[in-house]
Amino acid sequence: MKKVLIVYWSGTGNTEVMAKQVAKGVSDAGAELVLKKAAEATAGMVKEAAALAFGCPAMGAEILEEAEMEPFVSALSKEELDGKPLGLFGSYDWGDGQWMRDWAERMKAMGALVDGEGLITQLAPTEETLNKCYELGKRLAG
Ligand SMILES: Cc1cc2nc3c(=O)[nH]c(=O)nc-3n(C[C@H](O)[C@H](O)[C@H](O)COP(=O)(O)O)c2cc1C
DSSP states (O other): OOOOEEOOOSSSSSSHHHHHHHHHHHHHHHHEEEEEGGGGOHHHHHHSSEEEEEEOOTTTBOOOOOOTTHHHHOOOOOHHTTOEEEEEEEESSSSHHHHHHHHHHHHHHHEEEEOOTOOOEEESHHHHHHHHHHHHHHHHHH
């Protein structure tokens, strides 16, 4: 069975809701789901998975959350990411999505096959965004 790893960080729950919806798409498509918060995730888990989804809101000034998500992402290299499908998602508020553009470029530079431009939503995800999260999960599982 195809293993899909979802790793996320969320402070006030918006990105977490997205993560759970991606997870539902993965499970409904019949793949093996591993859902982890960033603090519990390791590069070894990324290496073992066939497809990936990472979620983090825009923090600081258009960067990833620094205490848990950034260390997780920093520990990754081409070895774990090269040629692997990767869905990126997250919530933001007052910015224009710069953190996601930077993150997508960073992951592509390590060989990840980033799905689209990353899935972003202002504050709480709408029904439409949740559907996109679900579809992302299904694509990653397929
Ligand atoms: C410390 C902090 C820094 C933030 N920095 C940004 C930012 O640079 N750009 C932006 O668009 N939103 C920024 N936000 C807003 C969050 O991205 C937004 O509230 C998001 O919905 C939080 O997602 P979460 O509920 O998954 O934690 C920041 C919020 C906090 C608390």
